[in-house]
Amino acid sequence: MKAALCFTNSARPVGDHKELCDGRDEMTVERDEQTKAAHADTHHGSKFGSLQMMMPEEGAGEGVRGAPKGLLDRPAWTRWGAHLAFWLAYLGVRTAAAAADPPDNVHDFPYLANRTLVVATYGLLTAVLLAVVAGPRANRSNWARNVALVLGALGLSPLTQYAEQFWPHQLAHQSVEPYPFVIYLFQFGWALPLWGLTQALLGYHFETMAQARAVARAQSLAYDAQLRMLHYQINPHFLFNTLNAISTLVLEKRNEQAESMLLRLAGFLRYSLDRQPTELAALSAELEAQRKYLEIERTRFDDKLKVNFNIEPGLENARLPSLILQPILENAIKYAITPRAEGGAIQVAAKRDGDLLRVIVEDDGPGLPSAGEPRRRRGVGLANARERLELIYGARAGLSARNREPHGCRVEIWLPLEEERVGRTPAPAIS
Numbered sequence: 001m002k003a004a005l006c007f008t009n010s011a012r013p014v015g016d017h018k019e020l021c022d023g024r025d026e027m028t029v030e031r032d033e034q035t036k037a038a039h040a041d042t043h044h045g046s047k048f049g050s051l052q053m054m055m056p057e058e059g060a061g062e063g064v065r066g067a068p069k070g071l072l073d074r075p076a077w078t079r080w081g082a083h084l085a086f087w088l089a090y091l092g093v094r095t096a097a098a099a100a101d102p103p104d105n106v107h108d109f110p111y112l113a114n115r116t117l118v119v120a121t122y123g124l125l126t127a128v129l130l131a132v133v134a135g136p137r138a139n140r141s142n143w144a145r146n147v148a149l150v151l152g153a154l155g156l157s158p159l160t161q162y163a164e165q166f167w168p169h170q171l172a173h174q175s176v177e178p179y180p181f182v183i184y185l186f187q188f189g190w191a192l193p194l195w196g197l198t199q200a201l202l203g204y205h206f207e208t209m210a211q212a213r214a215v216a217r218a219q220s221l222a223y224d225a226q227l228r229m230l231h232y233q234i235n236p237h238f239l240f241n242t243l244n245a246i247s248t249l250v251l252e253k254r255n256e257q258a259e260s261m262l263l264r265l266a267g268f269l270r271y272s273l274d275r276q277p278t279e280l281a282a283l284s285a286e287l288e289a290q291r292k293y294l295e296i297e298r299t300r301f302d303d304k305l306k307v308n309f310n311i312e313p314g315l316e317n318a319r320l321p322s323l324i325l326q327p328i329l330e331n332a333i334k335y336a337i338t339p340r341a342e343g344g345a346i347q348v349a350a351k352r353d354g355d356l357l358r359v360i361v362e363d364d365g366p367g368l369p370s371a372g373e374p375r376r377r378r379g380v381g382l383a384n385a386r387e388r389l390e391l392i393y394g395a396r397a398g399l400s401a402r403n404r405e406p407h408g409c410r411v412e413i414w415l416p417l418e419e420e421r422v423g424r425t426p427a428p429a430i431s
Contacts, residue, residue, distance in 0.1 A: 075206045079138035082202060083130060083195075087123040090191045091116065109174065114167050121163040125156050126195055134203060141203035141210075149203070153196030157181075157189045164188065238293075238330060245300040261299045268292040272323060280319040280418070283350060283357075287311065290325050290348070297333055304343025305333070312351045319418045320357065321388055328361050328411050331381030336365020336409065357417040362410045367403040382411065389415060 094115055103111070129152045134140050161184050165176045179187065242265050249258035271289040287309065298305045329346065337344045349360045382401055389397040397415035404410040 073209070075139040075141075075202075076137045078206075079130070079134065079199060079202050082198060083123070083127060086191075086195050086198060087119055087126075090122070091119040094119065094188075109168070109172050114171055117167045117171075118160075118163050121167070122160050122191065125159055126153060126192070129153065129156065130199060134199070139206070141207040146200035146203045149199045150193055150196035153192040157185060157192055160189060160192065238326070241300070242296055245296075249299075257299055261296055264292045264296045264299075268296065279322050281322040282316065283311070283318040283320060283359075284316040286320060286322065286325060287348070287350075289323070290329060293326060293329065294346070297337075301337060301343055304340075305337055306343070306345040308345065308347045310347065310349040315350055315352060315357065317419050318350075318357050320359070320415060321392055324385055324388060324413065325359065325361065327381040327384045328413075332361060332363040332365070332409070332411075334381075336363035340365065352417060353414070355417050356414050358412060358414045360410060360412045362404060362408060364408040367407055367409045368401060385413065389413060 095112070098111060098115070103109075129149065130138060133145050133148050133152060158181075161178065161181065164184070165178055168174045168176050178184075242261070246258050246261050246265075249255075249261065268289055271285070271292070291307075291309075294305070294307045298307070325348070329348075332346050336346070344364050347360075347362045349362075351358050351360075382399065386399040389399060393415055397413070399411065399413045401409060401411045
């Protein structure tokens with residue numbers, strides 16, 4: 001390909017030849033950089049186990065990862081914070097209950113200190129249980145671990161019942177008659193299964209969020225892969241036809257036309273490689289690329305192809321998927337121009353319709369076949385464009401194809417009218 005892109009002849013100035021080769025070198029560098037970026041994206045995607053779209057932009061999964069995190073997005077903070085808050089609330093409940101019916105010898109025993117140490121024992125034992133079952137970062141969760149938290153908390157009740165007797169003896173050397181176990185559970189131990197249930201519900205919440213993120217990531221990667229597949233379906237057929245035409249021109253010694261076609265091909269490919277499949281391009285840049293494409297086709301058809309652009313003023317910065325028009329134009333050339341010895345005409349129009357952008361491609365060929373005729377329009381052209389619009393915009397965009405009078409085909413796409421707010425330098429077509 002290097003030799004082809006640097007093709008020249010004695011009639012062309014050396015400076016122009018160098019400019020063409022420099023353009024090829026710049027394209028090669030850009031292609032290499034994009035290849036490295038694609039490998040990097042693939043590496044990072046596999047690292048996270050899968051899908052930021054577009055669309056969330058640049059991937060829904062990446063958008064979730066980069067979004068500001070709230071408390072419920074942090075398992076460690078939330079579950080350990082809930083653990084601490086639960087036992088502080090339990091201490092408050094027991095203190096309020098004791099204050100409502102204070103004992104007669106309130107000054108003879110450190111009731112508050114005893115109560116605090118007992119509840120601290122509850123908190124310490126359940127903290128060990130939480131760390132063992134859910135991990136120190138409290139980020140492990142499934143149905144078995146959630147059940148283990150509830151049953152494990154109940155299993156701690158003999159130890160916590162012993163703490164109710166242990167701390168009074170340590171603080172004031174008083175012996176406390178143990179409650180029957182069932183009475184203890186109803187009077188004090190009820191907090192243990194309630195704590196376990198609270199942690200199980202939080203674990204279920206984070207498990208559900210992790211599954212939702214995994215699904216979103218998978219959908220985003222699948223969406224991006226599908227868009228890339230549709231995007232790159234354009235190039236092989238077009239490249240084959242163009243390179244074949246260049247080869248014919250060279251064999252016929254029509255060197256100036258071959259070189260001109262190579263320059264236009266380089267410009268079109270540079271625009272194509274500079275755009276990602278999920279990227280929205282300005283209408284002006286998209287139409288400039290399609291002009292290069294149609295100039296290549298005009299060289300192939302020896303001016304049998306006539307092209308007219310009718311663009312409403314003010315739509316230069318309207319955004320649409322990059323190369324969305326190319327398969328439609330290729331389809332029109334294949335079925336309206338190629339079969340006819342006299343050639344034909346293609347008209348491209350763009351207009352504003354309220355909050356919609358409408359782009360119309362018309363030809364004067366035989367049109368779409370009737371219901372009884374065999375289908376002539378095959379390939380990926382219209383289906384490709386329709387599917388890309390559906391993936392990016394959903395029901396807000398669409399594509400229709402119908403015959404026009406007296407003959408010919410009219411393909412219309414409509415999509416939300418969005419202005420390009422942040423300008424990027426479009427890939428200039430080499431001319």
